[in-house]
Amino acid sequence: MAHFDPKTYRSALGQFATGVTIVTTRDASGNAVGVTANSFNSVSLDPPLVLWSLARTARSMAAFEQSGGFAVHVLASDQDDLANRFASRTDDKFAGLDVGGEGLPRIDGCSARLVCTTRHMYDGGDHVIMVGEVMDYESEGKAPLLFHGGGYADRIAREAGAGTPPVLYAVEDRIATITLNRPETRNALAEEVIGALVSALEAADANLDIDCVILTGEGPGFCSGGNIKQIKALTAEQRMTPIELENWYKTQIQRIPLTMDRMSVPVIAAVRGHAIGAGCDLACMADIRIAAEDAVFAESFLRVGIIPGDGGAWLLPQIVGLAKASQMMLTGEFIDAHKAERYGLVSEVVPAEALMDRARALAHMVAQFPPSAIRKTKRLIKDARDVSLAEHLDQAAIWQGVLQQMDDHREAIDAILEKRKPQFEGK
The missing domain is CATH 3.90.226.10 (2-enoyl-CoA Hydratase; Chain A, domain 1)
Incomplete structure (x- = not known):
């Protein structure tokens, strides 16, 4: 994996979607353990924290409690079969996968992968909520697998x-x-x-x-x-x-x-x-x-x-x-x-x-009006909701200073004086 880059990680947050992640760790004997984590989500950028939940009755609970870390794999759009396998009760979920012999099990071909250190475990009733700090992140640039409305979204989209x-x-x-x-x-x-x-x-x-x-x-x-x-x-x-x-x-x-x-x-x-x-x-x-x-x-x-x-x-x-x-x-x-x-x-x-x-x-x-002035007028109206009058006037003065230097402003004035239709060019 490449060194963790917070900027790259921040830009990737949008691909962390419901029902597309597999979380892996190793048990006390070093065996690979993996589950599908439907509730995976990013909760903080500084420090970079993620959370997910696991049912208390899950057979893999003991492994995640004692391991001290886990890897999150955001599945790619062509890995729906892999998602189905890990969501099932089959014993050999890693069959045919080369996950490496040391460190956290790695699943190749994913959209993204995060290596996390376990920071906290919280009582979530019938689930345990696990919070991890992201220590490393990488993306293979593949479209993520999305699961919504009872099916995989890439299939729905097709x-x-x-x-x-x-x-x-x-x-x-x-x-x-x-x-x-x-x-x-x-x-x-x-x-x-x-x-x-x-x-x-x-x-x-x-x-x-x-x-x-x-x-x-x-x-x-x-x-x-x-x-x-x-x-x-x-x-x-x-x-x-x-x-x-x-x-x-x-x-x-x-x-x-x-x-x-x-x-x-x-x-x-x-x-x-x-x-x-x-x-x-x-x-x-x-x-x-x-x-x-x-x-x-x-x-x-x-x-x-x-x-x-x-x-x-x-x-x-x-x-x-x-x-x-x-x-x-x-x-x-x-x-x-x-x-x-x-x-x-x-x-x-x-x-x-x-x-x-x-x-x-x-x-x-x-x-019919100058393009830049149209968009600035809309933004001035929208932004006025959240600022004081003084702040609004400052914003208006700044934008006015820009707009009055544009060719479209001069064309608007000339067209009025010359009694003709203006020709705006967005400049």
């Missing part, structure tokens, strides 16, 4: 790729249109949809030739929220622990609000039909929201015994105020488009057949 894409992405006139494309589920946020949506949002934000994004849904609904079948599978089939469920939310649906919050390109949500639960929250993540007359909004999490896990309890009060947000979240009431407009949840209500035309018209109104 099957999804053979059919219709979960999200449509199109660009025209400096406007990107991102369309959730699972009308048969009213565009529920299944894992394949989450991944594709995040990728599309990131692509739009990174493209400086895009000045505005329209987010909408294919078919009669905007987004019906989380995929109930997948959510049920997390506990009913996979029997995830609280730590595993926490990690699932962080590596799945919470990627959407974090991505939306980082973006500098404005997003317009064009909502028709249902925007329920996480679908309502998805609309709240946009900068501008317009609704068709048939739109219905609801914070329906209590109806299924959970809370907004995607930032809805943070987003909604900022948009409609604490009283209305509390009423929506604590009653689960469904509100129609016109009530949503009165609440301030949406800025306009239009006939369903005019929704996309109006969204495009708004997007063109945004995109």
